[in-house]
Amino acid sequence: MLVNILLLCAGLAVLIYSADKFVYGASAFARNLGLPPMLIGLTIVAMGSSAPEMFVAATASMDGMNDTAIGNVLGSNIANITLILGLTALLGAISVGSQTLKREIPIMLAGTVLAGYLIHDGTLTRMEGLILIAAFLLVMGTFIFQAMRNKEADALDQEMDDEIPKDVKTIHAIIWIIIGMVLLPLSAGWMVDGAVGIAKYYGLSDLVIGLTIIAIGTSLPELAACVAGVLKKEDDLAIGNIVGSNLFNILAVLAIPGIIAPGAVDAAAIDRDFYMVLATSTALAVLVLSSGAKKQLTRWHGALLLVTFIAYQYAVFSAH
Numbered sequence: 287m288l289v290n291i292l293l294l295c296a297g298l299a300v301l302i303y304s305a306d307k308f309v310y311g312a313s314a315f316a317r318n319l320g321l322p323p324m325l326i327g328l329t330i331v332a333m334g335s336s337a338p339e340m341f342v343a344a345t346a347s348m349d350g351m352n353d354t355a356i357g358n359v360l361g362s363n364i365a366n367i368t369l370i371l372g373l374t375a376l377l378g379a380i381s382v383g384s385q386t387l388k389r390e391i392p393i394m395l396a397g398t399v400l401a402g403y404l405i406h407d408g409t410l411t412r413m414e415g416l417i418l419i420a421a422f423l424l425v426m427g428t429f430i431f432q433a434m435r436n437k438e439a440d441a442l443d444q445e446m447d448d449e450i451p452k453d454v455k456t457i458h459a460i461i462w463i464i465i466g467m468v469l470l471p472l473s474a475g476w477m478v479d480g481a482v483g484i485a486k487y488y489g490l491s492d493l494v495i496g497l498t499i500i501a502i503g504t505s506l507p508e509l510a511a512c513v514a515g516v517l518k519k520e521d522d523l524a525i526g527n528i529v530g531s532n533l534f535n536i537l538a539v540l541a542i543p544g545i546i547a548p549g550a551v552d553a554a555a556i557d558r559d560f561y562m563v564l565a566t567s568t569a570l571a572v573l574v575l576s577s578g579a580k581k582q583l584t585r586w587h588g589a590l591l592l593v594t595f596i597a598y599q600y601a602v603f604s605a606h
Contacts, residue, residue, distance in 0.1 A: 287487050294480030298503045300473035301338045305507055308466025309334030314454035315463065326450055335511065335527055336534040337466075338504035341474035343539050346496070347546035349478065355543035356410070356551060357496025358504060360559040363398075363532045364497075365505040367566040368595035371528055374512040375588025380524060389432075390526070391571050393425055394533040398567050401536045402560050405551050415544025422537035477503065493552045497559060497602055525574060525583075532567065554605065562598055 312334060316326045339362050343355040374380065400421060404414040451459075477500065485495040508531050512524040574582050 287483070290480045290483030290487070292480070293476045294484060294499070294503075297473045297475070297477030297480055298506070300469055301341070301477055301504070302507055304466045304469035304473055305334060305337040307462045308337060308470065310451055310454075311459045311462025311464075311466060314451040315456060315459035317450050317452065318454070318456050318459065333534055333538070335507055335531045336539060337470055338474070338507060339531075339535050339539045340542065341470045342478060342500060342504055343542040344546065345471065345474045345478045346492075347543040349482075350547055351478070351482070351492045351496075352410070352543040352547040352549055353492040353552045353555065354478070354481070354496035354500065355547070356405075356540065356555055357493040357559070358500045359535045359540045360555060360563050361497035361501025362505050363535050363563045364559070364566055364598060365501050365595065366508050366528045366532055367570050368591045368598065369502065370505055370509045370512055371525075371570070371583065372588045372591030372595060373509065374516050374524055375583045375591065376585055377513065377516050379585065380516060380583040388575060390429075390529050390533065391574060394529050394536070395567055395571055397421065397425070397533055397536045398564055401540055402564060405556055405560065408551055408553065408556060410540075410544040410548060410551050412545055412548045415541040415548065418537050418541035418544065422534070422541070425533065425537065491552070493555055493559075494602060498599060528570075536563070558601075558605070566594070 309330065312330045313326050316330055339358055342358055346352070346354040346358070371380075401418065404410065404417065481495050481500050482492075484490070484499065485492065508527055511527045516524050573587060
């Protein structure tokens with residue numbers, strides 16, 4: 287049992303470190319190529335923040351644990367909104383001024399609905415995984431086109447520009463990319479092996495371990511990014527990290543178990559957990575996009591989100 291806990295903790299620590307260094311190297315390399323900050327933020331940084339979920343999903347799927355992979359996606363999206371944004375909002379009210387972000391949130395909702403439609407029959411096939419990948423590529427292509435064409439100032443653009451590393455030598459950026467790519471799958475394997483050992487010890491299902499321990503662990507990079515964003519008064523960036531990560535998870539990461547290990551999906555993931563993802567995503571859209579108050583996410587909203595997270599975790603463990 288102790289070995290499994292150490293594997294899980296070591297895997298999580300290295301996973302977060304390697305994801306951070308991969309994003310650092312990739313975004314610095316993209317800046318050196320002259321790509322716009324908005325484009326880098328919407329693609330490389332967003333995808334990099336979901337690298338832990340991606341590699342955990344791939345590792346679990348290759349081990350035949352597609353319920354863990356699916357649970358990680360659903361649990362991470364729930365944790366991102368309820369736990370991460372909840373804790374972040376408690377630090378101070380969060381406002382959103384970015385028009386780009388206000389376009390991205392409905393797309394996140396649409397991606398969530400598409401994913402729900404594909405798994406509602408109780409299976410995730412290879413074709414459905416390819417459909418999710420195609421939708422993801424379409425979304426990324428749209429973002430890239432808009433970022434390259436749009437010349438108007440956006441509140442998110444300056445915040446992203448401030449966060450992307452400057453004056454990093456290209457060779458150093460490439461080295462960090464390679465280090466990240468080597469450590470990410472290695473640490474994901476440690477984390478999955480440790481989580482499986484813990485799950486077996488306590489009699490937890492693959493789905494539950496994915497929804498809880500793994501999901502919370504892989505969401506920690508988003509917590510660090512959101513807290514840092516709010517403390518720097520970069521509210522749009524804080525929300526953008528969550529929206530971008532959830533969009534990437536529900537389309538690209540959920541496609542991985544469909545492509546690698548297609549098959550049945552745990553009924554609880556469809557009847558309970560997916561609807562929780564849909565409900566929390568809708569709540570975020572309503573809170574952020576509603577007209578009126580300047581500060582859209584207040585401390586009261588943060589407290590409500592945290593209570594929702596705790597209630598959901600209780601429901602998952604109680605049902606087991």
